[in-house]
Amino acid sequence: MLELLSYGFIQRALLASLLIGLVCAVIGVFAVLRGMTFIGAGTAHSAFAGVTFAFWIGFPPFLMALVFGLSTVWITSYVQEKGKMKPDVPIGVFYTFTMALAIFFIGLMKTSRPEVFGYLFGSILSVTQSELIVIFALSVVILFIVGLFFKEFHFISFDQDMAEASGIPAKKLSFLLLNLISLAVVIALKSVGAMLVFALLVIPAAAAQQWATNMRSMMITSAIIGVASSWMGVLLSYWFDVPSGATIVMFSAGVFLFSVLFSGRQRMGQTS
Numbered sequence: 001m002l003e004l005l006s007y008g009f010i011q012r013a014l015l016a017s018l019l020i021g022l023v024c025a026v027i028g029v030f031a032v033l034r035g036m037t038f039i040g041a042g043t044a045h046s047a048f049a050g051v052t053f054a055f056w057i058g059f060p061p062f063l064m065a066l067v068f069g070l071s072t073v074w075i076t077s078y079v080q081e082k083g084k085m086k087p088d089v090p091i092g093v094f095y096t097f098t099m100a101l102a103i104f105f106i107g108l109m110k111t112s113r114p115e116v117f118g119y120l121f122g123s124i125l126s127v128t129q130s131e132l133i134v135i136f137a138l139s140v141v142i143l144f145i146v147g148l149f150f151k152e153f154h155f156i157s158f159d160q161d162m163a164e165a166s167g168i169p170a171k172k173l174s175f176l177l178l179n180l181i182s183l184a185v186v187i188a189l190k191s192v193g194a195m196l197v198f199a200l201l202v203i204p205a206a207a208a209q210q211w212a213t214n215m216r217s218m219m220i221t222s223a224i225i226g227v228a229s230s231w232m233g234v235l236l237s238y239w240f241d242v243p244s245g246a247t248i249v250m251f252s253a254g255v256f257l258f259s260v261l262f263s264g265r266q267r268m269g270q271t272s
Contacts, residue, residue: 016127017230019139020188025226027184028205029219030177033157041198042091043185046072046098048194051119052105069186073178122193122245135187142180154215193245207256210263225255
C-alpha cells in the first residue's frame with residue numbers, strides 16, 4: 001500500500017477523488033432535497049459537448065466544459081421562466097441537444113482523439129497536476145459559498161415559498177445553487193465521466209438520506225460516503241485494471257442499496 005502511494009498519478013487521483021467526492025456529496029444533498037438532480041445529467045452532457053468542441057478547435061477542454069455547463073444552467077433557467085414550464089422540460093431538451101452536439105463535434109474531428117472518451121467514461125488516474133489545481137480551487141469556492149449560505153440553502157430546500165415570504169431572495173439563491181451544481185459536475189467530469197457523474201452527485205446524498213435525522217447529519221454522512229466511494233473506486237480501478245468512474249459509481253450504489261435495506265429509519269426528507 002505504501003509503495004502504491006509513492007506513485008505521483010495515484011497521489012493526484014486520491015486527492016482529486018477526495019475533493020470531487022466531498023464537493024459532489026455536499027452539493028448533492030441540496031440537489032436531492034430540492035428535486036434538482038436532473039440538472040446534473042443535463043450539465044454533464046452539455047459539458048461533454050464543450051469538451052468535444054474544445055478538442056475540435058484546439059482549445060483547453062476544461063475551460064470549454066465550464067462555459068458549456070454554466071451556459072446550460074443560464075439558458076434553461078431563462079427558458080423555464082419565459083415559457084412558464086416545469087424545469088425538467090427545458091433540461092430534457094438541452095440534455096438531448098447537447099449530446100447531439102457532442103456527437104456532431106466528434107464527427108467533425110479530422111483525426112481520432114481517444115482522450116475525448118476519457119471525459120465520457122471517466123479517467124481519474126490520468127488527472128494532471130494543473131487539472132488538480134483547478135479542481136482544488138473550484139472545490140474551495142463551492143464549499144465556501146455553501147458554508148456562507150448554508151442556512152438560506154437549508155431553508156429554501158424545504159420551503160421556498162416560505163423563505164421568499166420571510167425576505168430571503170429564494171429565486172436568486174436557487175439560481176446560485178444551480179450554478180454550484182453545474183460547477184461540481186464540471187470538476188468531476190474527467191474523473192467520473194459524463195455518463196456517470198450524475199450518479200456521484202445523487203447516490204451519496206440519497207444513501208445518506210436513509211440514515212440522517214437532520215440536514216447536517218445528512219451532509220456529513222453524504223460526504224463520508226462520497227469520499228469513501230471515490231477512494232475505493234480509485235484503488236479498485238488500479239488493482240483490477242477496471243474503469244475508475246464505473247467502479248466509483250458501483251461502490252456508491254452498493255452503499256445506497258445497503259442503506260435502503262438496513263437503515264430502518266424515516267427518511268430525512270420527511271423530517272427536518
